[in-house]
Amino acid sequence: MMRAHNFSSGPAAMPSEVLIQAQNELLSYDDSGMSIMEMSHRSKYYDQIHNETMELIRQLLGIPANYKIGLLQGGARLQFAMIPLNFMSKGRQAGYVLTDTWSEEAFKEAEHVGSAYIAGKNDGYRRIPDSNEIEIQRDTTYIHLTSNNTIVGTQYHDYPQLNGVHLIADMTSDIMSKEIDVNSFSLIYAGAQKNLGPSGVTLVILREDLLEEESSLTMPALRYSSHLKENCMLATPPTYNIYLVNLFAKWIQQQGGVAMIEKQNQKKATLLYDFIDQSGGFYKGYSERSSRSHMNITFHLPTKELDQKFIAQAYQEGFIGVNGHHRIGGCRASIYNGVSLQSCMELEMFMKHFQDQNG
Known part of the structure; x- marks a missing residue:
């Protein structure tokens, strides 16, 4: 079978080895007589995949023990809302560094929640703002940035140091593509559909102390603590998609x-x-x-x-x-x-x- 040279912006190309293994296991996973997409998310088969996937991600990114890992739904778009709903507490602000369309969309969502402001921007979006161009206002709880910008083709190669203000990053389009120091961030989120699997899975990496600032006014279904307490099974997880993330993570591991x-x-x-x-x-x-x-x-x-x-x-x-x-x-x-x-x-x-x- 001829395979296209797939340069799509996302959902994106997946390694042939991953797709072939998924094909081989489509009708029966591990001699269960069922496909992953057919079986209960409470089954021993899926439970092993779910927990192994999070552990693989922790190992690959060197995520410290004081960070929680979540596999959620709703894409980065839902995170645009969940983050301010949970962490833009009353009387505090959040700053957004604008570098392209997706950071603009995250900022617009935050404006619906509370006091959001533009902490950095440059005309034309042809470059990433320097750290000294980021202005942090008083009573700022977090600064949000988009690490890689798919439309204009720009990327952070160094991240700003914020001296106590939480740094939150949308890494949808470059997660797992390079090494990062997770300790520099309070929260990282990323749709899987560029570098880690298919659409339908959103990776969240959240430092435990940030949970202490979670708003009690946010409805439980939109709180990070609710999902993490249930091991990201508050609702039925996208089981087959997470299975593919598992295979993709193993492929990355096999590449070194x-x-x-x-x-x-x-x-x-x-x-x-x-x-x-x-x-x-x-x-x-x-x-x-x-x-x-x-x-x-x-x-x-x-x-x-x-x-x-x-x-x-x-x-x-x-x-x-x-x-x-x-x-x-x-x-x-x-x-x-x-x-x-x-x-x-x-x-x-x-x-x-x-x-x-x-x-």
Whole structure:
């Protein structure tokens, strides 16, 4: 079977090994005679998968013992609401660093809850604000940022130090793609559908002391403590999706862990950025070099017509999802964990051939 070169922004490519194992176990998991998606979430089979998945995540990211791990539903979008509902307590503020559409959406959600303000921003979103550009107002309980910005192709390579103010990060598009110091954050959340599995699972990593500030006025179903108390089975969990996260996490482990995944991702990004920079201006990167994402390579060709021709021909050649977001246009190659170096090399060859034919 021919597999596409999948550069989609998400849901994204998954390793073939993961999909093949899931296929082999689809009808009967571990000789149970049932698929994971058919069996009770209280069964011994699923219970083992559920707990093992959280332990794998703890090991891969080096998560300290004083952090809780949750596997929730609702995507990052629900987290936009849950975070201010729980932690923007009365009389306190929350600051949001705006770097793209998704940080804007998180900020808008917080405005419905309480006193949210813009702690940092720059025109055009072509770079990440420096730490000295973040302004923290009095009575701020947390600062929220989006670690990687899929639309414009920017990424934090260093995180701000906030001196006692909680740092909360949406890591939906770069979780597990590089090593991070979890201790720098009070809460990390991430949809699994870019680098860790399918859509439908949201990873939450929460420092225990933050739970002490959870609002008692928030309805129980939207409190982190409610979900954690029930081992994230307050409602029936997305069992099959979590099973796939389990397989993906094991695949990362087999590759040598997050450190080796990071090296591979850097190699993929360097390959494509170097080609763009050496194309004599035929391809132009969208984001500033100091803030370039290792996940989402955004670029333009000399004209909009060439952008569209490039996208159409790429599709014909089996390169899927290279169209840019409608907000900025152009082209985009998302090179998440499941995208192979070989696919990136094939894309580079196509880009060279396209330039030779149209430059």
